[in-house]
Amino acid sequence: MNTRFCPKCGSEKGPFVKGFCMECFLKDHDLVQIDEEIELERCVKCEKINLKGVWKENSVENIEEWVGKKVKIKEITDEKITVILDPEEEHTNAKVIISGELGGEPIRLEKEIKIKFKDTQCADCAKLSGDYYEAIIQMRFDGEMKEEKADEFEAMLAQILGERHKSDGLAIVVKAIPQKTGADFLIGSKRAAKNAAEKIAKKFNTKVVSSYTLIGVDKTGKEKIRHTHCVRVK
Numbered sequence: 001m002n003t004r005f006c007p008k009c010g011s012e013k014g015p016f017v018k019g020f021c022m023e024c025f026l027k028d029h030d031l032v033q034i035d036e037e038i039e040l041e042r043c044v045k046c047e048k049i050n051l052k053g054v055w056k057e058n059s060v061e062n063i064e065e066w067v068g069k070k071v072k073i074k075e076i077t078d079e080k081i082t083v084i085l086d087p088e089e090e091h092t093n094a095k096v097i098i099s100g101e102l103g104g105e106p107i108r109l110e111k112e113i114k115i116k117f118k119d120t121q122c123a124d125c126a127k128l129s130g131d132y133y134e135a136i137i138q139m140r141f142d143g144e145m146k147e148e149k150a151d152e153f154e155a156m157l158a159q160i161l162g163e164r165h166k167s168d169g170l171a172i173v174v175k176a177i178p179q180k181t182g183a184d185f186l187i188g189s190k191r192a193a194k195n196a197a198e199k200i201a202k203k204f205n206t207k208v209v210s211s212y213t214l215i216g217v218d219k220t221g222k223e224k225i226r227h228t229h230c231v232r233v234k
């Protein structure tokens, strides 16, 4: 009777892969490649993370997906990659589990890696830190300002921008400047400003009067425009 054994360690315990026992085969072959420590840029202001050049929400799902795409696999077929994050203070440890088949045998491998966060500023926050704003919402009262309505206006503006902030990092009030009969709200994002002005006007049963001013020309020769949306509260 022919007994199968591993030419390297002599083990008779299967399964065998290309003639060797699984253990010896894995020792000699680097089937799963991923750096033990990977760096991830994180915004110190809004906590968003830089995933391949796109600033996204700092969520477990986003990080796990990003780590999973960094794993390179050889020889394993029907592979399934699972990433499980184990958050700690400075670092985040992640377990990468690869399952599939190797030479017709089921296989499951695990790797522990570290994600090192690098503090930086995302593109939007860098802009906003320089008092950047694309639009102005003007809250105006005919005659005297009514405190209660002004508060309602401001709360609604904060709520609308807050809802958009996850997908549009510029959707914030950069500055609020009191005026004689209202206030000017400088808004980072022109799209968010337009949307907010329209919603607020609808709520107050009034109209938005929009205009724009040319504020300069950028490096490519494109005109830079600042939008102003005036909402008259009756």
Ligand SMILES: [Zn+2]
Pocket (backbone or CB within 6 Å): 006, 007, 008, 009, 010, 011, 020, 021, 022, 023, 024, 025
């Ligand atoms: Zn062996």
Ligand SMILES: [Zn+2]
Pocket (backbone or CB within 6 Å): 043, 044, 045, 046, 047, 048, 121, 122, 123, 124, 125, 126, 169
């Ligand atoms: Zn940011």
